[in-house]
Amino acid sequence: MYCEADEAQRAAKAKLDDANRSLEDLDGEVQQAADQMDTAEARLISFQTGPLSAFTELREGSKSADVEENEEEALAEEEDKAAVEAEEEDEASAAGAETAEQETAETAPTP
Numbered sequence: 001m002y003c004e005a006d007e008a009q010r011a012a013k014a015k016l017d018d019a020n021r022s023l024e025d026l027d028g029e030v031q032q033a034a035d036q037m038d039t040a041e042a043r044l045i046s047f048q049t050g051p052l053s054a055f056t057e058l059r060e061g062s063k064s065a066d067v068e069e070n071e072e073e074a075l076a077e078e079e080d081k082a083a084v085e086a087e088e089e090d091e092a093s094a095a096g097a098e099t100a101e102q103e104t105a106e107t108a109p110t111p
Helices: 002-049 051-107
Strands: none
Touching: 002 051
């Protein structure tokens, strides 16, 4: 009976030693994963403050430039339209004045 208990104790101690080694290995893996996570977070922050930030600024600037360009085009179109309308009014006024002169000349008594 003593031999069986001694053997059971040795088997239990061997299992305990294996479990402790597994725990140490697991601690190393956890530390390695934590280090990898820290590295990944640092790279993410670097990307967000570097290339992503620059891209966002360029994209927003591009949108602003497009809006300004569209506004300038719309203003130029309005100015062109106003100039054409003013020219048409001038032509109409000139034609009206010419017609009025002709009517006056036709209705005026000849001396």
